[in-house]
Amino acid sequence: MKQPCSPVSKKGMSYPMDLTFQGLEKDYLRITDLEIVEMEGEDxxxxxxxxxxxxxxxxxxxxxxxxxxxxxSKVFVAKKSTPHKKKIVGYICLWMVTNEVHILNLATHPNFHRHGIATSLLSFGLEFSILLGAEIATLEVRKSNLPAISLYNKFAFEAMGVRRRYYSDNYEDAIIMCSKLSYIVNRES
Incomplete structure (x- = not known):
């Protein structure tokens, strides 16, 4: 049985990566043979x-x-072509609820850190959400995860609060971050 939420699109579709956020083009140049597609069970x-x-x-x-x-829910995976197959090198999990996109999870394989994959996934996820009417984006991030916080700052995310002892493994605080997506759209115009 499906969970009650507004549907975001048909399952199994592939979306082109032809849009970029102004100022982030250099991150895309480091990526070759990268495809971002919707997650399927086999992924x-x-x-x-x-x-x-x-x-x-x-x-x-x-x-x-x-x-x-x-x-x-939407989960998108980044796949990189290798000589024998396409390898999953990252993913992003989003929830679209009315005019808000909540980013639940974003990760890249450690062997592919600093290749622009997280930037591409976040950019793609936000662009997808904007097309569906999202006006704001929210997320939680470990306060110690400085690389992730730096990435989110590139996309106009700002700290809005703290969830004390949020993470169950070590009770680390989570920073609640929010981005007004109109800022990103206006930057591109």
Whole structure:
């Protein structure tokens, strides 16, 4: 049974990566043979590999399977061409609720850090959300995750509050961040 939310689009579609946010073009130049597509069930193993490498309290297989059945959820994967197949090198999980997109998770494989993949995924996710009417974006991030905070600042995210002892593995605080997406759209005009 599907969870009650506003649906965001048909499952199984592939979306072109032809838009960029002004000022971030250099990040796209570091990426070759990268494709961003909507997650399918067969992608979960590759996503779990990244999840287990990147997080102390990783999501489970069932958690990702459930995302496939939640109408307001979108999970996009970044796939890089290798000589034998396409390898999943990152993913972003979003929830669209009315005019807000909430970013639940964003990760890249450690072997592909600093290649612009997280920037591409975040850019893609925000562009997708804007097309569906999102006006604001929200997320939580560990206060110690300075590289992620720096990335979010590039997209006009600002700290709006703190969730004390938010993370169950070490009770670290989470910074609540928000971006008014009109700022990003106006920057492109």
């Amino acid at each position: 979960i193993d590759g996503i779990l590999d990244i999840e287990n490498l990147c997080f102390r309290s990783p999501w489970t297989r069932d958690a990702f399977k459930q995302e496939l059945d939640i109408d307001c």
